[in-house]
Amino acid sequence: MTDTIPDLQLTRSCPFDPPDGAAELRERGPVSQVRLYDGSTAWLVTGHAEARALLSDPRVSSDRGRPGFPSPAPLPAMNRPTNMNATLVANDPPVHTRLRRMVIPSFTVRKINALRPRIERIVTERLDAMIAAGPPADLLAGFALPVPSTVICELLGAPYEDHEFFEEQSRRRLDADGLALQNLIKYLHELVGRKIENPGEGLLDDLVAEQLAEGHLDQAELATLGMVMLIAGHDTTSTMISLGTMLLLDNPEQLAKVRADEAAVPAAVEELLRYLTIAGMLPRQATEDIELGGVTIKAGDGVLVASAIADREQSDELDVANPMRHHLAFGFGIHQCLGQNLARAELEIAFTQLFRRIPTLRLAVPVDEVPRRPMGALSGVTELPVTW
Template sequence: MRLPTSRDPRCPFDPPAELRELPAMSRLEFPDGHLGWLATTAEAARTVLGDPRFSARREFKHAPVRFTTPGEPGRPAPPGFFGAMDPPEHTRYRRLLTGQFTLRRMRLLEPRVARIAAGRLDAMAAAGPPVDLVSAYALPIPSMVICELLGVPYEDHEFFQERGLQLVAVGGDVEKASADLGAYLGELVRRKRAEPGDDLISGLTGDLADEELINVAMILLVAGHETSANMLALGVFALLESGLPYEEGAVEELLRWLAIVQHGAPSRAARQDVEVAGTLVRKGETVALSLPVINRDPAVFDRPDVLDPGREEARRHLSFGHGVHQCLGQQLARMELRIGYGALFGRFPGLRLAVPAARVPLKQDSAVFGVTCLPVAWD
């Protein structure tokens, strides 16, 4: 089978229908002709993501869709692109960054995130309904936060947001977007070396060479706003469309039910023969993962297709991955979502869609699922 690259707009929150009834491991034809596998259960996913016999190195992998990351496909990742590396190279970068995203540090950041959210809500109230929740609220919050953490000027947000969209788009101009961002961050790194500040980029200037630091900053800058912004807006859309109230603890269920990382990502290449969920994966074969289907595994979740904000087992989702590559910024994302949802529905308890749900434009052909805009109003 080929991997679907878009969701059905009639039921946008559900995984593609053709993936729903597949076994744990199914043969998948990759765009370059490689015959690999698609994993669709939690058991299979944990094996693929957690077993060191599977590699994240992109020179060993085949892309499940026509989508590339910065650099030349089929070659090792450039210095600093730790997400496409295995230990011990990956471990070195991970250790340098882990301390910046601990639960303790995120708790210290909470008051600042709450002030940012309150400021955006004040601006929304002043503008009056209807407003586009994406541009007015969902995108600015994580963008402002990651800019402050990294030491990137927020006034340049339109520049890096546009390039970030190209980097996660299937068929996007990855080469140009990467070059533009690299040049921008290169100049920023040089300024930080000359005049360091109290930010993450400045803190790493003594540990990383320029190319490494530029690429690490690029990953964190794009991932730090793109995923959280899409999750915040899409979660609001899901709650409003379903008529469910927001309640504390709903973040994990929304992360599970929406699973915004799609198109077979992440993926891993077998470096030797490995058995996965009773299936033999041969050395050299790539396994792609369908997180939207995996997060609705009936072996893990009761009534998996139901959005239940009070679900006790919701935290067993794999939206942040598993194993050594588990999302570095997951605590930051959880905190931004918890504060973002809570502040929004607390300020506007009568929040509603300003257009019929079918008219909300969806992001298709992107590695990160979401909405391009979300018109909302309130009483």
């Protein structure tokens, strides 16, 4: 009998689109089986309604330490669960609940709205510097990366002068040798140690005083939690700023809508988030039998939610004036991205100022010549040459 289970594809031939083979996977139904890199199989959820249902189902686990937990690609040793015990994404309640409650007060809408004036100043300063240096420019290095890096450093209380180190380690965090994650863990462990001795201002300082001192966290857990927030706080947002800019510059009729009405930028941001869905695979494991999309997912089966494909089920067309709601760019359910309010604020402010202040901004090279990030599941670019 011929094996009809297709191999999971992570490569994105176009940085704006879901992984290759998305159309064929949709034709197989909203839930179908795929073969992973190691020869094992897992269920792939490509239907939008089915993805939301699965991600909010208490009968699935995010615990990477469970036997048979699926991975869309090989993981370096330091990215495995025994070394990532304080990651919000890799734990179930009650551990997840305990960790999330510690940090969520710093990411509420009210807290982020209070940060907006500072984010605006950071964006202004970065644009001032880029414009003063004159074209051409690398928008990623000069703007898209330093804006969220500066913001997350200030929020956490991490010294910005270390940004080149942790940005480089973040870029290399999926390297097979696992050294980048070891370096990041060591850095955060030492940073937490300094804060224990000399408290300052920032979320890490608050966690030292309120959680570590009270015995709710140990130093290793806090270092890991801080590392995850540091990576998540700059990497995905910088990718969205650069890819979102690239996408709009490649679609001038959509860019015209953004420039015509700054009040419409928040809606445009939601559509860009949906259309790009840069983190396209969310792994889970069933803890009980689940009926979904016409199939039975058995207890112990691995499941991958193809959020990038599911978000395009709503529409394959980009329309910044009419965004599709309930996208999965930030996930869904109890593991929905903690920093989504911060990311939205940064994106809204970045796009508003960028296109207002540089009205002639354009790509300096054709879209297909922009250097791409060498990752499958996470889309992105390594530089973004622009001119004006």
